[in-house]
Amino acid sequence: MTVTDPGLTPEEAEHQRQSLGTAAARNLASTTKSTPQMQGISPRWLLRKLPWVTTQAGTYRVNRRLTYAVGDGRVTFISTGADIRVIPQELRELPVLRDLPDDEVLVALAERFEQREYQPGDLLVESGGRADEVFLVAHGKVQKIGRGEYGDQTVLDTMADGEHFGSEALTGVEASWQHTFKAVTPVIALVLRWEVVQRLNGRADALRAHVDSLIRADGKPQNKHGEADIEIASGHDGEPDLPATFVDYELSPREYELEVAQTVLRVHTRVADLYNHPMNQTEQQLRLTIEALRERQEYEMINNRRIGLLHNADLKQRIHTRTGPPTPDDLDELLSRRRKTGFVLAHPRAIAAFGREVSKRGLYPGTTNVEGTQVLTWRGVPLFPSNKIPITDRGATSMIAMRVGEQDNGVVGLHQPGIPDEVQPGINARFMGVNEKAIVSYLVSAYYSVAVLVPDALGVLENVEIGRA
Amino acid sequence: MNQIRLAVSRVSVTDSDVEVERPQLSLSRAAARNLATTTKSVPQMQNITSRWLLKVLPWVEAKGGAFRVNRRLSYAIGDGRLTFTNIGANVSVVPQELTELPLLRDYDDVEALAALSTRFEQREYQPGDVIVERGRPQDAVHLIAHGRVDKIGQGEYGSETVLGVLADGDYFGDQVLAGPRGEWDFTIKAVTPVILLVLPWEVFERLNGEAGGLRAHIQRAFAGSAGRANQHGEAEIEIASGHDGEPDLPGTYVDYELAPRELELSVAQTVLRVHSRVADLYNHPMDQVEQQLRLTIEALRERQEYEMVNNRDFGLLHSADLKQRIHTRSGPPTPDDLDELLSTVWKEPTAFLAHPRVIAAFGRECNKRGIYPDTIDFNGHHVPAWRGVPVLPCNKIAVSETRTSSILLLRAGEQNQGVIGLHQTGLPDEYQPGLNVRFMGISEKAIISYLVSAYYSTAILVPDAVGVLEHVQIGRED
Numbered sequence: 004m005t006v007t008d009p010g011l012t013p014e015e016a017e018h019q020r021q022s023l024g025t026a027a028a029r030n031l032a033s034t035t036k037s038t039p040q041m042q043g044i045s046p047r048w049l050l051r052k053l054p055w056v057t058t059q060a061g062t063y064r065v066n067r068r069l070t071y072a073v074g075d076g077r078v079t080f081i082s083t084g085a086d087i088r089v090i091p092q093e094l095r096e097l098p099v100l101r102d103l104p105d106d107e108v109l110v111a112l113a114e115r116f117e118q119r120e121y122q123p124g125d126l127l128v129e130s131g132g133r134a135d136e137v138f139l140v141a142h143g144k145v146q147k148i149g150r151g152e153y154g155d156q157t158v159l160d161t162m163a164d165g166e167h168f169g170s171e172a173l174t175g176v177e178a179s180w181q182h183t184f185k186a187v188t189p190v191i192a193l194v195l196r197w198e199v200v201q202r203l204n205g206r207a208d209a210l211r212a213h214v215d216s217l218i219r220a221d222g223k224p225q226n227k228h229g230e231a232d233i234e235i236a237s238g239h240d241g242e243p244d245l246p247a248t249f250v251d252y253e254l255s256p257r258e259y260e261l262e263v264a265q266t267v268l269r270v271h272t273r274v275a276d277l278y279n280h281p282m283n284q285t286e287q288q289l290r291l292t293i294e295a296l297r298e299r300q301e302y303e304m305i306n307n308r309r310i311g312l313l314h315n316a317d318l319k320q321r322i323h324t325r326t327g328p329p330t331p332d333d334l335d336e337l338l339s340r341r342r343k344t345g346f347v348l349a350h351p352r353a354i355a356a357f358g359r360e361v362s363k364r365g366l367y368p369g370t371t372n373v374e375g376t377q378v379l380t381w382r383g384v385p386l387f388p389s390n391k392i393p394i395t396d397r398g399a400t401s402m403i404a405m406r407v408g409e410q411d412n413g414v415v416g417l418h419q420p421g422i423p424d425e426v427q428p429g430i431n432a433r434f435m436g437v438n439e440k441a442i443v444s445y446l447v448s449a450y451y452s453v454a455v456l457v458p459d460a461l462g463v464l465e466n467v468e469i470g471r472a
Numbered sequence: 473m474n475q476i477r478l479a480v481s482r483v484s485v486t487d488s489d490v491e492v493e494r495p496q497l498s499l500s501r502a503a504a505r506n507l508a509t510t511t512k513s514v515p516q517m518q519n520i521t522s523r524w525l526l527k528v529l530p531w532v533e534a535k536g537g538a539f540r541v542n543r544r545l546s547y548a549i550g551d552g553r554l555t556f557t558n559i560g561a562n563v564s565v566v567p568q569e570l571t572e573l574p575l576l577r578d579y580d581d582v583e584a585l586a587a588l589s590t591r592f593e594q595r596e597y598q599p600g601d602v603i604v605e606r607g608r609p610q611d612a613v614h615l616i617a618h619g620r621v622d623k624i625g626q627g628e629y630g631s632e633t634v635l636g637v638l639a640d641g642d643y644f645g646d647q648v649l650a651g652p653r654g655e656w657d658f659t660i661k662a663v664t665p666v667i668l669l670v671l672p673w674e675v676f677e678r679l680n681g682e683a684g685g686l687r688a689h690i691q692r693a694f695a696g697s698a699g700r701a702n703q704h705g706e707a708e709i710e711i712a713s714g715h716d717g718e719p720d721l722p723g724t725y726v727d728y729e730l731a732p733r734e735l736e737l738s739v740a741q742t743v744l745r746v747h748s749r750v751a752d753l754y755n756h757p758m759d760q761v762e763q764q765l766r767l768t769i770e771a772l773r774e775r776q777e778y779e780m781v782n783n784r785d786f787g788l789l790h791s792a793d794l795k796q797r798i799h800t801r802s803g804p805p806t807p808d809d810l811d812e813l814l815s816t817v818w819k820e821p822t823a824f825l826a827h828p829r830v831i832a833a834f835g836r837e838c839n840k841r842g843i844y845p846d847t848i849d850f851n852g853h854h855v856p857a858w859r860g861v862p863v864l865p866c867n868k869i870a871v872s873e874t875r876t877s878s879i880l881l882l883r884a885g886e887q888n889q890g891v892i893g894l895h896q897t898g899l900p901d902e903y904q905p906g907l908n909v910r911f912m913g914i915s916e917k918a919i920i921s922y923l924v925s926a927y928y929s930t931a932i933l934v935p936d937a938v939g940v941l942e943h944v945q946i947g948r949e950d
Contacts, residue, residue, distance in 0.1 A: 025537070025736060032536030039542040039728050040889050040933045042704035046819050143629055188629035264713030267723040291544065291726040295709040303713050327627060351818035358811035358859065365842030370860030376820045377848075377860025388818045398635065399628040444723065470625065470633020 039287055044294050047301050048387035051374070052346055053416040053453070054408045055428070063259045063417050065454055069231040069251035076318055077165030080141050080193075087141045089113050089193055097137070097170040099217060105209040112210075115203065116193040121186040128169070128184040133177075135197035139167045143190030144323060144466070148183040161187070161323045163466055172197050174214050187326070228458075259417060261450040262310060264299045267435065268292050268445045275443055289447070293430055296449045302391045304416070304453045305348075305403070312403055312414070313392070317458035327468040329357040329402060331366065334381050337404050337464045344384050345407040349467075350400050351388040354379060356469040398470040406460045413460040417452040515763055520770050523777050524864035527851065528823050528884050529893035529930065531905070539735045539894050541931050545727035546705040552794060553641030556617045556669075563617045563667055565589050573613075573646045575693045584686045591679055592669040597662040604645070604660040610653045612672040615643045619666030620799060620943070624659040637663075637799040639943060648673050650694040663802075704936075735786055737894060737927040740775045744768050744909075748918045765909060765924070772907070772926045778868045780893070780930050781825075781880075788880055788891065789869070793935035803945040805834040805879060807843060810858050813881050816939035822884040823850075824858065825866040826944075827877050831856065833946040834863070871946065879941040890937040894929040 056063070076096035080087050091109040094100050103109065116139065121127060127138060127145060140162055147160040147168070159182065162168070171178060175197070203210070224232040234246035268288060275285050308314050320340055324333045329349075334357070338344050349357070358379070361368055370377045371385055378385045384404075394400045406413035418429035425431045429451055435444040455461045532539070552572035556563050567585040570576050579585065592615065597603055603621060604614070620639045627633040635658060638644065644660065647653050652673050679686075702708050710722035744764055751761050784790050796816050800809045805826075814821060826834070835856075838845055848857040855862045861881070871877045883890035895906030903909045906928060912921035932938055 029536070029538055029736070032538065034536050034538040034540045034734060035532075035534045036540045037542050037886075037931075037933060039544060039726070041544050041726075042546075042706055042934050042936060043702055044819075044889060044934075188631070262714055264711055265715075265721050266709065266711045267721050269723050269725050288726050292709055292724070295726075296711060299711050299713050307714050309714070327629070327631065351815040354818075355808075355811040355815040358814075359808045362807040362811070362841055362843055367843045367845060370846070370857075372860070377857075379859050388815075390818075395628070397626060397628045398633055446721070466628060468627050468631075468633060470627055470635055 036281070038282060039291060041291055041294060043298055045298065045301075045390055046376070046388070047297060048346075048389055049301050049304060049348055049391075050297065050416070052387065052407065053414065055418050056409055056415045056454075058261060058417050058419045058452075061261045061419060061450070063452065063454055064256050065259070065456055066256045067230075067253050067457070069253050070225075070229045078139050078167055079165065080139075082141075087118055087191060087193065089116055089139055089141075097167060097173070099170050099173045099214060103210065103213050108203075108210045111203055112195065112200070115199045116195045119192050119194055121190040121192065123186055123188055125186045125190075126183060127186060127190070127192060128180050128182075130180050130183045132180050134169055134180045135172050137167065137169045137172050137195040138184070139193040139195075140164060141191045141193055143192075144187040145190055145192075146185045146187050146325075148185055149181070156183075158325070161325055163323045173200060174217070175201075259310065259452045259454045261417060261419060261452045262303060262307065263448055263450055264296050264303065265446065265448045266292060266296070268432070268447050270443050270445075272437060272441045272443055285443075289426065289432060289445070292447050293427060293449075296430065296447060298391075300449050300451050301389070304451065305389070305391045306393065310452050310454075312405070312453065312455075312461060313401060313463060315455050316403075316461045316463040320459060320462040321465055322462070323466050324464060324468070327466070328360050329353055329464065329467045330360045331357075331364065331381065333464055333467075334402075337402065337462055338382055338384060340462045341404070341406050341459045343406050343411055343413075344404050345413065347381070347384055347386045347402055347404045348389050348392065349386055349402040350390060350392045350394060350469070352394065352469045353392075353400050353402060353467050354386055354388055356467070357381075357386070394469065398468055400467050400469060402464040402467055404462045404464070409456065411460075412457040414453060414455050417454055419450055422450070512758070514758060515767060517767055517770060519774060521774065521777075521867055522865070523773060524823070524866055525777050525780060525825060525868075526773065526893070528864070528882075529891060530885055531895050532886055532892045532931075534735075534737055534894040534896050534929070537737050537896065537927075539737075539929070539931055541733045541735070541933055543706075543729050543732060543934070545707040545729050554615055554643060555641065556615075558617075563594055563669065565592060565615055565617075565669055573643065573649070575646060575649045575690045577693065579686070579689045581685055587679060588671075588676075588686070591675050592671045593675075595668045595670055597666040597668065599662055599664055601662045601666075602659060603662060603666070603668065604656050604658075606657060606659045607655050610645055610648060610656045611674075612645055612670050613643065613648050613676075614645050614660075615669040615671075616640060617667040617669055619668075620663045621666055622661045622663055624661055625657070632659075634801075637801060639799045647694075649676065649690050735894060735929045735931050737896060737929050738779060738783065738786065739925055739927050740772050740779065741923065741925045742768060742772065743912065744922045744924050746920050746922075748914060748920050751920060761920075761922075765903075765922070768924050769904065769907065769926075772924060774868075776926050776928050777866070780928065781866065781868045782870065786929050786931070788882065788930060788932070788938055789878060789940065791932055792880075792938045792940045793932075796935060796939045797942055798939070799943050800941060800945070803943070804837055805830055805941065805944045805946075806837045807834075807841065807858070809941055809944075810834070810879070813879065813939050813941045814859060814861065817881045817883055817936060819936065820883055820888055820890075821861050821881055822890065823882065824861060824863040825869065825880040825882070826863060827867055827869045827871055827946075828865040829871065829946050830869075830877050830879060830944055831863055831865055833944070834858075875946050877944050877946060879944055881939040881941075883937045886933070889934040891930060891932050894931055896927055899927070 078093045078096050079090050081090060091106065091113040094109045094112060095103060130150070142164055145162045146158050147162060148156050149159045151157045168184065226232055231251045233250055234248040236243065236245050270285050270288055278284050303311065305311050305313055322336055324330070369380050371380050373385055378387060380386065392400055409415050420428040422431050424433045430447070430449045433446045435446050437443050554569045554572055555566045557566055567582060567589040570585050570589060571579055606626065616638055618640055620637060622634050623636045623638060624632050625635045707727045709726055710724040712719065712721050746761050746764055754760050779787060781787050781789055798812055798816060845856060845858050847854050848860065848862055850862045855864060857863060869878055869880065886892050897905045899908040901908045901910045907926045910923045912923050914920050
């Protein structure tokens with residue numbers, strides 16, 4: 004950018020000047036200075052709106068009712084060129100194969116999957132046909148379509164990368180498909196046919212034994228969340244025997260340890276001693292370091308593989324967009340999965356994409372004032388922007404919805420105030436010493452974690468496309 | 473007696489409704505007015521506006537006439553815009569401007585640049601033409617001289633998505649200068665008629681034989697990446713997190729820019745002249761000097777707002793960061809464009825500023841989609857808003873001859889690292905904050921002169937405090 008000084012050239016100005024110029028005068032005046040500014044500081048809504056629970060000794064245990072977990076995870080794939088294979092151990096995510104001890108059987112099964120490709124609109128499976136195949140969706144979106152009460156078609160679910168259906172075929176029980184599965188985008192699926200398994204079954208008895216034991220030991224009483232049932236009698240007449248019950252707890256509940264983000268801040272003693280007017284140098288260094296730590300803290304609370312919200316969402320609480328961009332319908336679906344959704348966290352560009360979708364439909368969602376900032380809402384739930392939610396190279400991101408607070412069995416932040424040399428709640432700066440180069444070192448640490456009390460407190464809308472079609 | 477009759481006859485002449493013969497029975501209005509005092513308005517002025525910018529910005533005291541914006545050290549990523557000249561339909565790039573390309577930054581051999589600039593060939597495209605296709609070899613530098621193009625990538629499931637819009641002065645494929653770069657990973661498609669300047673790699677290679685220093689510079693720039701930087705280009709503050717056990721912790725310090733920007737207070741001045749006879753005598757009921765001064769100050773404040781928007785040195789339109797400037801997608805200001813603009817200043821935006829005609833054009837676009845944006849109460853006024861952020865009118869944002877304008881979005885405030893206004897209070901003979909009126913003397917023609925000066929400036933503390941939506945068309949036929 005060019006700076007123009009309209010009017011005179013420097014020589015002319017020199018010639019005509021009859022009094023002291025501003026440049027010279029400035030040498031005598033003291034410039035007003037801003038504190039050092041930093042671009043990376045964001046509003047950090049997650050840290051602001053999450054209720055913080057104090058831990059006493061760095062650990063927080065989430066006690067839950069006993070659950071008979073329904074191994075229902077996602078399957079991971081490896082691809083070599085256009086050739087896609089399932090990772091054998093990942094097959095344990097299929098309920099039928101859970102806890103199968105023998106790796107060889109899994110390797111044998113993984114080898115026998117065949118790769119099929121579908122175009123948008125193709126049917127993977129038609130309802131009524133014989134259910135004798137296991138489908139793993141390697142890439143693409145598939146709609147699960149059922150028949151409505153009066154024969155119309157209803158979309159029951161959208162499945163995408165890593166999800167699977169038809170694993171009951173492995174038990175060998177004769178059945179027919181209850182639903183139609185239709186490709187919405189180009190889909191690559193891995194399919195295992197029952198005949199192939201039968202041929203294998205002759206060789207691998209382990210699988211057959213495992214499946215048999217599974218069929219025999221079918222189910223302890225449990226509620227729809229998989230929790231051990233609390234037996235209750237109701238609506239009875241007369242004098243039946245009342246059920247005796249107790250509430251069983253998980254024997255090894257999850258413990259959250261506080262995570263740490265640390266750095267060693269170095270300041271030369273000469274800088275710290277002398278250059279302190281009008282701003283304290285050490286204080287400013289510390290201020291910016293703490294800002295950077297807080298930004299990192301928010302990043303970790305979303306992305307960390309152990310505690311991050313994106314990785315800790317229950318698989319049943321992860322839904323996919325129906326078409327791609329974040330439509331109002333998708334957000335309604337996301338909100339319907341839990342009571343009392345506190346807020347939705349999304350990348351600013353995802354919020355812009357959502358704005359586009361509502362404008363296209365002629366809707367104008369309301370806004371609400373949160374701590375002096377106007378925030379977009381949907382169905383009264385604020386959408387807070389956060390740039391810590393990753394966007395893939397292909398322009399896909401996620402939106403996170405959560406219920407917050409210990410009272411509501413929601414998501415809580417964990418910290419431990421009252422640590423030695425504390426400068427902010429949960430952050431301390433400890434003096435480490437002065438080395439022989441006269442550099443003062445401070446150890447700055449932030450301790451934090453985030454816990455999901457009940458799985459349905461946290462939901463993620465995945466595959467949100469932010470580009471414009 | 474004579475006089476009364478005269479008055480009567482005069483009335484009958486002027487008042488045509490009354491018959492001439494009927495005599496006036498009481499004192500006429502015109503005559504009565506001679507005894508009455510007319511109530512007078514103060515002098516009125518048409519170009520006083522609401523000057524929202526001056527009201528929105530918080531004013532920070534700049535003692536000593538200068539304000540230094542200290543920032544964290546950033547490894548600037550030279551990505552400015554290029555400027556072009558044209559002779560008739562023949563467009564060429566200004567040679568020195570080529571240093572805006574990251575690989576040519578700080579290259580100072582003007583002759584080599586001039587030689588390079590002549591090697592670009594001009595190509596023209598019509599709307600809908602595909603300029604560059606994804607998957608084709610990437611082998612030429614493209615500079616957009618005029619027009620708007622869409623950058624199209626592939627979505628997660630194979631659908632096409634528009635990643636961004638490029639327009640006048642933007643470029644793509646600049647890394648080709650360091651050698652052919654594999655394949656394009658996006659498609660570029662013309663949206664309007666487009667004039668491009670293209671430098672194919674083979675042509676550049678032939679030139680390189682002549683100008684050896686250029687190639688060396690490019691390879692140096694290509695290999696030598698600056699220190700570790702975060703996504704904003706700031707020197708990284710190294711932090712370890714999520715670790716177990718006892719790893720070595722990184723030592724760090726926060727580096728500052730060594731030559732931070734200093735803003736001097738700018739001045740708007742005028743000499744107000746009042747004849748001493750006017751100043752002495754005609755002062756009831758209004759003080760003549762005061763009224764003169766009031767209107768002069770209004771005009772000065774208008775000029776101040778104009779400068780704060782348009783000044784090439786510190787005006788908001790010119791000092792907005794290039795990454796914070798986006799183009800409209802289709803031309804008129806649509807709700808989608810404003811959503812996009814909001815995502816550039818997503819950290820607590822304060823207000824949009826737009827020309828009143830742009831606001832009207834935006835209203836049209838909303839109506840077309842059946843959207844009714846809310847209005848909000850802002851400092852006691854009802855103003856239109858978009859997503860809860862007020863849209864304030866400002867006629868200082870220029871509308872060009874081709875009926876295009878810009879929309880500004882800003883975050884105001886010193887605490888949240890936004891935009892601030894600078895002034896200095898406590899001036900000698902101060903009349904209003906940051907404005908003083910000094911008595912200059914009385915000339916030999918008995919004319920009193922006052923020097924009226926307003927001192928002001930604006931500072932953008934962090935680049936992402938201001939976003940600009942450019943090329944907003946108003947009044948386009950649809």
